[in-house]
Amino acid sequence: MREFIVEADGGSRGNPGPAGYGSVVIDPATGETLAERAEYIGVATNNVAEYRGLVAGLRAAHDLDPSASVHVRMDSKLVVEQMSGRWKIKHPGMKPLAMEAARVFPPDRVTYEWIPRERNKHADRLANEAMDAGARGEQWSASESVAELEAKAVGSAVPEPSGPPGDAAAGAARARAALAAASATAASAAASATAPVAAAPASSASAVPASSAAPASSAPSVSAAPTSSAAPTSSAAPTSSAAPTSSAAPTSSAAPTSSAAPASSAPFDSAASASSAVSSSSGRYARRGAAESLGGGAAKADADVRAAQSVARSGWAPADMGAPATFVLLRHGETPLTPQKRFSGSGGTDPSLSEVGLEQARLVGEALARRGTVQEILASPLTRTRQTAAAVAERLGLDVTVEEGLRETDFGAWEGLTFGEVRERYPDDLNRWLSDPDAEPTGGGESFAATATRIAATRDKLIATYAGRTVLLVTHVTPIKTFVRLALGAPPESLFRMELSAASLSAVAYYADGNASVRLFNDTSHLRP
Numbered sequence: 423m424r425e426f427i428v429e430a431d432g433g434s435r436g437n438p439g440p441a442g443y444g445s446v447v448i449d450p451a452t453g454e455t456l457a458e459r460a461e462y463i464g465v466a467t468n469n470v471a472e473y474r475g476l477v478a479g480l481r482a483a484h485d486l487d488p489s490a491s492v493h494v495r496m497d498s499k500l501v502v503e504q505m506s507g508r509w510k511i512k513h514p515g516m517k518p519l520a521m522e523a524a525r526v527f528p529p530d531r532v533t534y535e536w537i538p539r540e541r542n543k544h545a546d547r548l549a550n551e552a553m554d555a556g557a558r559g560e561q562w563s564a565s566e567s568v569a570e571l572e573a574k575a576v577g578s579a580v581p582e583p584s585g586p587p588g589d590a591a592a593g594a595a596r597a598r599a600a601l602a603a604a605s606a607t608a609a610s611a612a613a614s615a616t617a618p619v620a621a622a623p624a625s626s627a628s629a630v631p632a633s634s635a636a637p638a639s640s641a642p643s644v645s646a647a648p649t650s651s652a653a654p655t656s657s658a659a660p661t662s663s664a665a666p667t668s669s670a671a672p673t674s675s676a677a678p679t680s681s682a683a684p685a686s687s688a689p690f691d692s693a694a695s696a697s698s699a700v701s702s703s704s705g706r707y708a709r710r711g712a713a714e715s716l717g718g719g720a721a722k723a724d725a726d727v728r729a730a731q732s733v734a735r736s737g738w739a740p741a742d743m744g745a746p747a748t749f750v751l752l753r754h755g756e757t758p759l760t761p762q763k764r765f766s767g768s769g770g771t772d773p774s775l776s777e778v779g780l781e782q783a784r785l786v787g788e789a790l791a792r793r794g795t796v797q798e799i800l801a802s803p804l805t806r807t808r809q810t811a812a813a814v815a816e817r818l819g820l821d822v823t824v825e826e827g828l829r830e831t832d833f834g835a836w837e838g839l840t841f842g843e844v845r846e847r848y849p850d851d852l853n854r855w856l857s858d859p860d861a862e863p864t865g866g867g868e869s870f871a872a873t874a875t876r877i878a879a880t881r882d883k884l885i886a887t888y889a890g891r892t893v894l895l896v897t898h899v900t901p902i903k904t905f906v907r908l909a910l911g912a913p914p915e916s917l918f919r920m921e922l923s924a925a926s927l928s929a930v931a932y933y934a935d936g937n938a939s940v941r942l943f944n945d946t947s948h949l950r951p
Contacts, residue, residue, distance in 0.1 A: 425492075426450070430443065431444055434471055438465050443459075443549050446548065457483070470516060476523050477526070480523055484527065493532075754809075756776050757776055803824050831898075
């Protein structure tokens with residue numbers, strides 16, 4: 423069963439007076455913000471505003487998963503004790519609100535905890551943003567909120583996320599705050615220009631928070647390995663000097679692992695971590711990625727501002743896009759052919775998992791169970807992927823749907839051979855295959871261009887079917903690299919620049935406006951002791 427934490431608060435400036443509430447839904451495994459709610463409610467008491475915040479937070483959690491269990495944390499002793507059944511509800515304005523809160527989830531799936539106010543900063547700031555908006559004659563806007571960043575800046579207890587994104591219903595606050603902070607810095611610098619030189623700050627760029635956007639140069643990390651460093655399939659790792667084995671390129675050099683950016687309402691949450699979330703859109707689900715090297719404090723501040731501007735611009739607010747379809751891409755566990763680095767596609771012997779591979783599948787299931795975000799499981803029809811999916815599904819209590827479009831490339835006559843053996847037997851065919859995405863392996867296998875066409879069609883079908891949901895796709899090296907390549911708008915040769923380990927996790931989110939965001943690549947942290 424999926425679990426959520428709901429933090430809620432409410433306030434009144436006068437008690438009774440102008441009032442508002444704020445609430446936030448959090449993934450307990452990663453600390454990721456999944457949803458934010460806030461509203462100015464007119465004249466009311468503190469307690470009524472607190473109850474309104476509780477109801478809004480529970481409803482937001484219910485929208486994400488009606489079957490979930492919820493742990494509510496509030497700094498209102500009154501609400502916590504009353505909802506726990508230990509205190510009676512006497513105020514006539516609160517009784518209907520308490521009944522409304524109790525109806526959102528079955529009582530046995532909701533628990534309550536009192537926390538000190540300093541641990542409830544996120545919800546508190548949302549409530550104050552709502553009251554500030556009311557004072558201006560407006561309602562609270564999610565696209566302008568900086569509550570999450572401000573709460574973390576003063577020591578929020580919520581940990582930074584470290585796993586695949588959830589439903590990504592909240593979030594570009596960090597980027598907007600980076601933009602606001604940088605704008606304030608620029609204004610300060612302009613003002614100081616009229617003062618004596620000695621009075622000008624020595625490091626005005628430092629006003630941008632350290633947690634804001636990293637320079638854009640860190641984005642295309644999947645190309646960190648040399649062009650010839652790794653073959654694109656589970657067994658196609660070369661053995662010759664012309665194309666070194668996949669072990670020559672460490673996992674960490676190929677792409678980020680468990681430091682994925684948090685789920686966010688924007689396709690590119692640059693301010694959270696540009697080094698581990700690469701956003702793209704070109705055609706339908708890809709866009710050109712930028713790469714610049716910037717040095718020094720001022721250069722980094724400039725990069726922060728530009729990244730924040732791309733996120734915070736009008737039209738990228740949560741209300742416009744909603745939750746994306748998130749594909750968590752799992753490569754199957756090891757087979758006997760994997761450590762031998764042999765081509766193993768859909769046209770060969772269809773090997774089963776080895777003992778190592780079965781254990782890897784079990785560990786993946788445990789990791790995904792802790793994160794609690796996966797709602798559906800699909801698998802390639804090949805034995806190794808179905809075995810991996812079955813192990814995960816047993817741990818998550820889900821069924822597995824076989825999807826033909828997720829199968830591995832057919833490597834023709836190369837099936838079962840090492841890269842070196844193919845180079846020795848079919849050198850001309852191999853050279854064409856390495857340089858031309860339309861070239862087929864010897865014996866009429868599947869070209870990378872044909873694989874990309876198949877994966878793109880499968881992607882579009884699954885996005886339409888699973889809009890707003892998080893789906894585990896258990897598949898193979900070439901399909902996973904192709905999902906990532908298409909999301910980034912990268913050229914076909916990028917397939918040779920990615921390292922993908924057995925039983926590794928990657929993730930791509932697809933938004934309603936056509937943008938795609940690569941959230942994770944080649945994460946193997948769950949396999950380490």
